[in-house]
Amino acid sequence: MRNPLLVPDLRELLRDGEDVALREFLTDHHPAHVAEMVEDLGPNEGDSLLRLLALRVRAEVLGYLDTDHQVRTVERMNPTDAAALLHLMSHDERADLVNRLDEERVDSILPHLAQAERDDIRKLASYEPGTAGAVMTTDYVTLPPNLTVREALERIRHEALDRETIYYCYVVDSARRLIGFVSLKSLILARPMARIEDIMQRDVIFARVDEDQEAVARQIGKYDLLAIPVVDADDKLLGIITHDDVLDILRQEQTEDILAFSGVSRDAEADEVPYWQSSIPAVVRRRLPWLLMLLLAENLTYPVLEYFDWVRKQNEALGFFIALLIGTGGNAGSQTVGTIIRGISLGEIVGRDSLRVLFRECAVGLLLGLMLGTIGLMYAHLWRHQPWALSSVVGLTILCICIWANTIGALVPLLARRAGIDPAVISAPFISTLVDATGLVIYFTIAIIILIKLPH
Amino acid sequence: MRNPLLVPDLRELLRDGEDVALREFLTDHHPAHVAEMVEDLGPNEGDSLLRLLALRVRAEVLGYLDTDHQVRTVERMNPTDAAALLHLMSHDERADLVNRLDEERVDSILPHLAQAERDDIRKLASYEPGTAGAVMTTDYVTLPPNLTVREALERIRHEALDRETIYYCYVVDSARRLIGFVSLKSLILARPMARIEDIMQRDVIFARVDEDQEAVARQIGKYDLLAIPVVDADDKLLGIITHDDVLDILRQEQTEDILAFSGVSRDAEADEVPYWQSSIPAVVRRRLPWLLMLLLAENLTYPVLEYFDWVRKQNEALGFFIALLIGTGGNAGSQTVGTIIRGISLGEIVGRDSLRVLFRECAVGLLLGLMLGTIGLMYAHLWRHQPWALSSVVGLTILCICIWANTIGALVPLLARRAGIDPAVISAPFISTLVDATGLVIYFTIAIIILIKLPH
Numbered sequence: 001m002r003n004p005l006l007v008p009d010l011r012e013l014l015r016d017g018e019d020v021a022l023r024e025f026l027t028d029h030h031p032a033h034v035a036e037m038v039e040d041l042g043p044n045e046g047d048s049l050l051r052l053l054a055l056r057v058r059a060e061v062l063g064y065l066d067t068d069h070q071v072r073t074v075e076r077m078n079p080t081d082a083a084a085l086l087h088l089m090s091h092d093e094r095a096d097l098v099n100r101l102d103e104e105r106v107d108s109i110l111p112h113l114a115q116a117e118r119d120d121i122r123k124l125a126s127y128e129p130g131t132a133g134a135v136m137t138t139d140y141v142t143l144p145p146n147l148t149v150r151e152a153l154e155r156i157r158h159e160a161l162d163r164e165t166i167y168y169c170y171v172v173d174s175a176r177r178l179i180g181f182v183s184l185k186s187l188i189l190a191r192p193m194a195r196i197e198d199i200m201q202r203d204v205i206f207a208r209v210d211e212d213q214e215a216v217a218r219q220i221g222k223y224d225l226l227a228i229p230v231v232d233a234d235d236k237l238l239g240i241i242t243h244d245d246v247l248d249i250l251r252q253e254q255t256e257d258i259l260a261f262s263g264v265s266r267d268a269e270a271d272e273v274p275y276w277q278s279s280i281p282a283v284v285r286r287r288l289p290w291l292l293m294l295l296l297a298e299n300l301t302y303p304v305l306e307y308f309d310w311v312r313k314q315n316e317a318l319g320f321f322i323a324l325l326i327g328t329g330g331n332a333g334s335q336t337v338g339t340i341i342r343g344i345s346l347g348e349i350v351g352r353d354s355l356r357v358l359f360r361e362c363a364v365g366l367l368l369g370l371m372l373g374t375i376g377l378m379y380a381h382l383w384r385h386q387p388w389a390l391s392s393v394v395g396l397t398i399l400c401i402c403i404w405a406n407t408i409g410a411l412v413p414l415l416a417r418r419a420g421i422d423p424a425v426i427s428a429p430f431i432s433t434l435v436d437a438t439g440l441v442i443y444f445t446i447a448i449i450i451l452i453k454l455p456h
Numbered sequence: 457m458r459n460p461l462l463v464p465d466l467r468e469l470l471r472d473g474e475d476v477a478l479r480e481f482l483t484d485h486h487p488a489h490v491a492e493m494v495e496d497l498g499p500n501e502g503d504s505l506l507r508l509l510a511l512r513v514r515a516e517v518l519g520y521l522d523t524d525h526q527v528r529t530v531e532r533m534n535p536t537d538a539a540a541l542l543h544l545m546s547h548d549e550r551a552d553l554v555n556r557l558d559e560e561r562v563d564s565i566l567p568h569l570a571q572a573e574r575d576d577i578r579k580l581a582s583y584e585p586g587t588a589g590a591v592m593t594t595d596y597v598t599l600p601p602n603l604t605v606r607e608a609l610e611r612i613r614h615e616a617l618d619r620e621t622i623y624y625c626y627v628v629d630s631a632r633r634l635i636g637f638v639s640l641k642s643l644i645l646a647r648p649m650a651r652i653e654d655i656m657q658r659d660v661i662f663a664r665v666d667e668d669q670e671a672v673a674r675q676i677g678k679y680d681l682l683a684i685p686v687v688d689a690d691d692k693l694l695g696i697i698t699h700d701d702v703l704d705i706l707r708q709e710q711t712e713d714i715l716a717f718s719g720v721s722r723d724a725e726a727d728e729v730p731y732w733q734s735s736i737p738a739v740v741r742r743r744l745p746w747l748l749m750l751l752l753a754e755n756l757t758y759p760v761l762e763y764f765d766w767v768r769k770q771n772e773a774l775g776f777f778i779a780l781l782i783g784t785g786g787n788a789g790s791q792t793v794g795t796i797i798r799g800i801s802l803g804e805i806v807g808r809d810s811l812r813v814l815f816r817e818c819a820v821g822l823l824l825g826l827m828l829g830t831i832g833l834m835y836a837h838l839w840r841h842q843p844w845a846l847s848s849v850v851g852l853t854i855l856c857i858c859i860w861a862n863t864i865g866a867l868v869p870l871l872a873r874r875a876g877i878d879p880a881v882i883s884a885p886f887i888s889t890l891v892d893a894t895g896l897v898i899y900f901t902i903a904i905i906i907l908i909k910l911p912h
Contacts, residue, residue, distance in 0.1 A: 030659045032679045064679075066803075157644050166641055167623050167682075184640065185622055188613050203486040221707075223488045223520075224700035226623075226682065243699045244680040250703065251677075254710035255798035261714055262794020262884055263787055275799035280816065284823045287791050294787045295828055301779035302840060309772070316765070319775060323757035323782055323892050330786070331719055331750045331885040335743050338718020342711035343731035347522070360736065367740045372751055384758060428718055428884040429787040436779050 007040050014041075014048050023052050031057060035064035038073075047076060056161075059088035071100050074109075083112030086121075090164045092137035092245070095124035124239075132216045133209040135249065136230045136239030141169040145179065145197035149190045156184070168227045170237055171200045178204060178229055178237045206231050209238050216241055217249040257345075261338070263290045263427040294429055300437035301326075308444035314452050317386055321394050322440070324376075329401040329439040330432030332368060336361050336409025337431045344413060344423050354414045358407065365406030369399035393450050397443045404442060405435045463496050470497075470504050479508050487513060491520035494529075503532060512617075515544035527556050530565075539568030542577075546620045548593035548701070551580035580695075588672045589665040591705065592686045592695030597625040601635060601653035605646045612640065621698055624683045627656045634660060634685055634693045662687050665694050672697055673705040713801075717794070719746045719883035750885055756893035757782075764900035770908050773842055777850050778896070780832075785857040785895040786888030788824060792817050792865025793887045800869060800879050810870045814863065821862030825855035849906050853899045860898060861891045 013022050026034055026049070034053070038046040038061065050058055050073070062070055062085060074082050074097065086094045086109065098106055098121050110118050120138055127133030141163055143152050152169070160166045169187070171180035180200030190199045206229045207216040220228050220243060227242045265286050305322075312318045340357065343349035349357055377395030380386045386394075409431050413423035469478050482490055482505070490509070494502040494517065506514055506529070518526055518541060530538050530553065542550045542565065554562055554577050566574050576594055583589030597619055599608050608625070616622045625643070627636035636656030646655045662685045663672040676684050676699060683698045720743055761768075761778075768774045796813065799805035805813055833851030836842045842850070865887050869879035 028658055030657070030661060030679070032661075033659060153644075160641055160645050166644070185616055188609075188622070189616050201486065203484055203489060205486060205488075221700070221703040223486070226699070243682070244677070247677040247702065247706065250706050250710070251802065254706070254713065255801055257710065258713055258717055258880075259794050259798050261717060262797075263791045264794060274802070275795070275804040280819050280823065283795075283820050284827075287788075287820070287824060288827060291784065291787055291791070291824060291828060292831070295780070295784055295831065298780040298783040299835065301783070302776045305776040305779065309775070312775075319765070319768075320758045320761040322778060323761065323896065324751070324754040326779060327754040327757070327782075327889055327892050328747065328751055330888060331747055332743075334883075334885045335719045335747070338715050338720060339731070339739075341718075342715050345711055345714075346707065346730070348731040363736055364739050364743070367736065368743060368747060371740075371744060372747060375748070375751065379755065383755075427790075429790045429888075432786060432885075432888065433783055436783050440779065 006037060010037060010041060010049065011045060014045050019052055022049070026053060027057075031060040032064045035061045039065060039069055043072065043076065047073065055084060056088050059085050063089060063093050067096075067100060070097055074101060075105060079108040080112050082109045087113060087117065090137055091120060091124060091139045092135065092164075092239075095121050099125050127209070130213055131209065132207045132211045132213060132230045132241060133238070135213050135216075135245045136209075136241045137164050138239045139164045140227070140229075140240045141166055142172045142176075142237065143169050143182065143196050145171050145173065145195070145200070147196045148192065149187055149194050149196065149199065150192040152182070152196055153187055153192075156187075165227055165240070165242055168225075168240070170204075170229050170240070171196055172237050176237055177235045178206060178231050180204060181229070204229065207241065208233070213249045214253050217246040217253070220246045221250075257424050260424055261341070261427050263287075263294070263429040265289050290427065290429070294433045297433045298436060301440060304437050304440045304444075308440070311444050311447050311452055315390060315447070317384075317390055318393070318444075318447055318451075320384075321380070321397075322443070325394070325397050325401060325443055326436045326439045328372065328376075328398060329405040329435040332365065332402045333405035333409035333431040333435045334428040336364075336406045337413055337426055337428060340410050340413045341423050341426065344417060349414075351418075354418075357414060358410050361406040361410040362403055365403035366399075368406075369402030372402060373397075373399035389451055393443075393447045396446050396450070397439075400442050400446065401435070401439045404438065405431070408434050408438075462493060466493060466497060466505065467501060470501050475508055478505070482509060483513075487516040488520040491517045495521060495525055499528065499532065503529065511540060512544050515541050519545060519549050523552075523556060526553055530557060531561060535564040536568050538565045543569060543573065546593055547576060547580060547595045547695075548591065548620075551577050555581050583665070586669055587665065588663045588667045588669060588686045588697060589694070591669050591672075591701045592665075592697045593620050594695045595620045596683070596685075596696045597622055598628045598632075598693065599625050599638065599652050601627050601629065601651070601656070603652045604648065605643055605650045605652065605655065606648040608638070608652055609643055609648075612643075621683055621696070624681075624696070626660075626685050626693055626696070627652055628693050632693055633691045634662060634687050636660060637685070660685065663697065664689070669705045670709050673702040673709070676702045677706075713880050716880055717797070717883050719743075719750070719885040746883065746885070750889045753889045754892060757896060760893050760896045760900075764896070767900050767903050767908055771846060771903070773840075773846055774849070774900075774903055774907075776840075777836070777853075778899070781850070781853050781857060781899055782892045782895045784828065784832075784854060785861040785891040788821065788858045789861035789865040789887040789891045790884040792820075792862045793869055793882055793884060796866050796869045797879050797882065800873060805870075807874075810874075813866050813870060817862040817866040818859055821859035822855075824862075825858030828858060829853075829855035845907055849899075849903045852902050852906070853895075856898050856902065857891070857895045860894065861887070864890055864894075 038049055041049060050061065053061060062073065065073065124138065139162060141156055141159055143155065156166050156169065167184045169182050169184070170178060171182065173179050180202050181204045182196060182200045186199060205219060205223050205225065207219060209230050209232050216228060225243065227240045229237055230239045230241060232238055340349065373395040376398040377391050380391035380394040381388060412431060413426050416423045416426055494505055497505060506517065509517060518529065521529065580594065595618060597612055597615055599611065612622050612625065623640045625638050625640070626634060627638065629635050636653070636658050637660045638652060638656045642655060661675060661679050661681065663675060665686050665688050672684060676697070681699065683696045685693055686695045686697060687693055796805065829851040832854040833847050836847035836850040837844060868887060869882045872879045872882055
């Protein structure tokens with residue numbers, strides 16, 4: 001959608017002061033596209049373009065700029081203008097923005113806002129990152145239960161301009177406790193003289209303010225909601241989280257899964273800290289536990305290599321294949337564990353499937369092993385000029401290791417789930433490490449059978 | 457939210473034929489919660505509970521059952537009842553459901569539906585999986601441009617019950633070409649006598665019917681849309697994709713990233729095939745290319761081990777640490793690549809950051825290496841009773857390998873991005889494999905420096 005060809009034209013119009021033509025052009029475009037133009041134009045001309053827009057549109061465009069641009073644009077404004085824009089922005093976006101401005105700037109802007117808005121910004125900025133409170137917004141519609149549908153629609157029309165959404169309205173009692181919910185659709189379908197309390201849905205899906213944002217996102221997804229209300233311990237309504245915030249939360253969650261799979265310890269709080277904001281010691285603290293555990297597990301390879309050293313001594317070339325063989329095992333196991341974790345998390349693999357899964361992954365391992373084993377055999381014989389006997393040890397080991405790695409790669413996440421552990425914490429390095437020592441045992445055992453004269 | 461304590465009570469009420477009390481109880485609950493009760497009750501009693509509900513509510517509850525339950529519930533119904541339910545379900549959900557029923561069942565149900573509905577189901581079921589067409593729905597509101605706002609609201613009220621969403625309405629010309637868009641919010645705010653064509657937004661964000669579902673999901677997320685219209689090559693409106701479908705698409709995408717990271721080749725089409733539906737040969741075809749490539753890369757370890765064999769021969773114990781050392785390198789590299797891929801995909805690491813990232817990851821590697829290296833040194837000396845000289849070779853190698861693995865783990869995804877390759881295809885096994893051969897070179901080089909008398 002981004003059209004860089006526009007930029008020279010916009011520059012020319014700006015230089016020639018063609019404000020009328022520019023305004024007309026801009027109103028024809030989606031605020032998100034105007035935001036792209038502002039980003040492409042750079043600070044000076046971008047600011048000029050923004051100034052051409054009505055204040056309300058400007059606030060909307062600002063919301064579509066990426067965070068860096070938002071901060072820098074507001075930093076270039078005088079405090080009164082900045083306050084006027086903040087006044088019109090959606091409440092969660094403006095709280096995030098204020099959170100990112102430096103304190104001096106905030107102190108110069110906030111006095112230009114009404115007390116209630118200052119309190120709202122401070123309040124929203126004060127919730128623990130990663131909780132429902134930190135992502136919710138406060139610009140929503142509430143209705144008292146005794147209103148008629150006609151009165152409710154009138155009120156919604158009146159408030160619509162300043163609300164993030166008017167499609168879900170929340171019914172609260174005199175103490176602001178959440179007691180029901182009506183959608184705009186149900187209001188439009190109801191008789192105008194019906195009372196809200198008679199048509200509202202009483203079984204409201206809600207979130208607690210200190211609940212984890214991911215749990216809330218999952219609720220919204222599960223119930224196909226446009227928004228979910230957020231309440232405190234006394235059921236008082238504090239805010240709502242809208243469907244578009246869910247996507248941001250899920251994007252975070254998604255990358256957390258990759259992180260866990262790569263062998264970095266899970267840490268709900270640390271996972272929400274952006275890359276550049278986590279200190280190096282904090283990063284080390286998160287990575288060390290798994291590395292240490294894996295190092296201890298890798299220690300098993302020492303006694304295995306030591307124990308079988310007499311085998312290697314009878315045929316020195318055996319030693320040259322070690323890294324290749326356990327590497328291949330680790331790679332095959334990593335693929336399988338990735339496949340199984342995906343299947344479990346999509347709900348495609350359920351409890352009763354365990355045996356079928358194991359059988360299937362063994363079969364895949366067998367086929368992969370046959371192909372890779374043949375290649376390994378030919379490689380050892382033709383390229384490395386090893387005799388057929390040793391080459392077949394290599395080929396057979398690849399076959400067995402592939403089957404074994406696929407079994408481990410399937411078994412471990414299945415067992416983890418059975419034990420009530422989230423399979424997504426099983427990392428690729430964990431499976432590789434498990435396969436390393438056992439793979440060596442397989443290798444030397446096959447070597448003994450095919451190659452070696454046992455000492456008598 | 458799930459409350460298993462309800463089940464015995466529900467059973468008793470069902471057995472006693474307390475239909476009035478049950479109906480009252482059920483209308484107080486969210487359809488999603490009723491769906492959970494139906495699932496918990498099992499087939500017979502679940503069906504009885506469903507039958508107590510008004511047909512429209514029953515259709516809604518059915519939509520909240522998981523896919524397996526949906527299919528089995530419909531299979532137990534007589535064709536007329538099933539058709540009546542399908543008639544009321546949202547169009548995309550019913551197309552998915554029909555796709556999962558066996559053909560015989562479909563042939564018995566469809567004749568009970570109107571021709572237009574049969575065509576709609578067949579049409580929606582015919583789009584390629586993974587495209588916008590396959591996830592869109594057809595129950596949306598269209599408006600002609602010459603309507604007044606008052607007339608439009610009247611029409612929306614009239615159609616609301618049978619539409620998945622009424623909050624976004626699409627303006628089409630006489631040839632059904634998409635020419636604009638109005639939100640219900642803008643209709644409510646507009647003067648009743650204004651014409652739709654005067655208030656509609658002409659810069660509509662849309663998707664093509666054959667576009668990849670993930671690209672569409674990203675558009676919805678980027679522009680914070682409730683729904684996106686789907687058009688054919690002639691701009692004719694074919695359907696809409698709503699915000700709740702985005703979450704399902706993203707869940708798929710998320711697990712695809714895990715799969716790629718585990719070393720299974722990306723394949724846009726195959727990624728959408730559920731675990732049990734992909735044939736074993738198809739699975740093997742997807743896993744083989746990476747395994748083969750990695751096997752070839754692992755071959756590099758052979759000449760390294762062969763070349764440095766004279767070093768190992770001077771101190772046999774050197775060989776016992778090989779698997780441990782390259783394993784640790786692979787693990788550290790895997791953590792780093794996971795961290796960097798996450799940072800890039802969240803937009804936290806941008807192009808100009810590359811050098812800072814490298815520096816930071818080296819520093820992390822240095823700290824991790826110092827700690828793990830000390831542990832390795834003590835382990836070799838105290839547990840494996842190796843002399844201090846060889847133990848320091850082990851400790852120093854761990855230190856150097858950690859720094860090196862972290863550098864590689866950061867460098868490779870950064871270079872991939874610079875080369876225009878999606879960094880998310882860089883897998884943990886790929887990094888481990890890269891570190892294997894180079895790690896061995898580091899090990900033996902340190903051994904030579906500290907331990908070995910060079911042959912003269």
